[in-house]
Amino acid sequence: AYHEKVLDHYNKPRNVGSLPKNDPNVGTGLVGAPACGDVMKLQILVDDATGEIKEVKFKTFGCGSAIASSSFATEKIKGMTVWDAAKVKNTDIAKELSLPPVKLHCSMLAEDAIKSAVRDWEAKR
Amino acid sequence: AYHEKVLDHYNKPRNVGSLPKNDPNVGTGLVGAPACGDVMKLQILVDDATGEIKEVKFKTFGCGSAIASSSFATEKIKGMTVWDAAKVKNTDIAKELSLPPVKLHCSMLAEDAIKSAVRDWEAKR
Numbered sequence: 001a002y003h004e005k006v007l008d009h010y011n012k013p014r015n016v017g018s019l020p021k022n023d024p025n026v027g028t029g030l031v032g033a034p035a036c037g038d039v040m041k042l043q044i045l046v047d048d049a050t051g052e053i054k055e056v057k058f059k060t061f062g063c064g065s066a067i068a069s070s071s072f073a074t075e076k077i078k079g080m081t082v083w084d085a086a087k088v089k090n091t092d093i094a095k096e097l098s099l100p101p102v103k104l105h106c107s108m109l110a111e112d113a114i115k116s117a118v119r120d121w122e123a124k125r
Numbered sequence: 126a127y128h129e130k131v132l133d134h135y136n137k138p139r140n141v142g143s144l145p146k147n148d149p150n151v152g153t154g155l156v157g158a159p160a161c162g163d164v165m166k167l168q169i170l171v172d173d174a175t176g177e178i179k180e181v182k183f184k185t186f187g188c189g190s191a192i193a194s195s196s197f198a199t200e201k202i203k204g205m206t207v208w209d210a211a212k213v214k215n216t217d218i219a220k221e222l223s224l225p226p227v228k229l230h231c232s233m234l235a236e237d238a239i240k241s242a243v244r245d246w247e248a249k250r
């Protein structure tokens with residue numbers, strides 16, 4: 001039985017969608033999970049002056065746990081600075097959602113996607 | 126880029142839901158994929174006289190390819206006899222949906238779930 005928080009985010013995922021990839025203030029992360037072949041795209045819109053994340057969107061073809069992890073992560077990093085967001089650990093997400101050990105790679109996908117989006121934004125500056 | 130048939134079944138999955146588990150004519154298959162930890166439930170309602178599958182329902186917490194594979198499989202086996210349905214191969218599903226090799230285990234989940242549902246129905250007779 002899955003934790004109700006996972007099911008809530010799975011059934012009503014937050015911040016699904018896309019941001020304009022070519023916007024200079026948008027960072028795009030696109031990552032894959034070797035364990036299962038799933039992919040995730042996560043995008044952040046950053047305030048150039050403060051580094052604050054104003055908007056987050058994600059899309060995944062991954063499983064329920066990947067959907068829940070990324071949905072949860074988008075809510076978590078919205079309002080953070082990119083530098084704080086880059087420090088979010090998948091183990092925190094997994095703990096918060098009570099993911100079973102076999103699904104840890106799904107929350108890893110979310111962590112990797114955040115880091116990748118931040119790197120993309122930094123590279124664009 | 127995923128094949129449009131996968132996306133169609135992923136976005137509008139057919140036959141999602143449950144059938145009454147204790148109905149003597151209902152077979153329930155519950156299987157897991159070791160590769161990714163995902164699970165799938167597939168149920169069939171069988172005509173006791175002819176062995177024909179009258180109704181199929183599935184539920185999965187699996188990835189997009191697992192959702193598409195099982196949605197496609199439910200349409201495929203509806204109207205078949207249980208004996209024909211038990212012969213459906215995951216490679217047929219994967220081919221039909223043009224799944225990449227790394228997602229073959231997702232279609233395997235659908236094949237296993239059908240076989241498991243048929244076995245459950247046979248055990249109940």
Ligand code: FES
Binds near residue numbers: 036037063158228
């Ligand atoms: S990755 Fe688990 S079912 Fe597809």
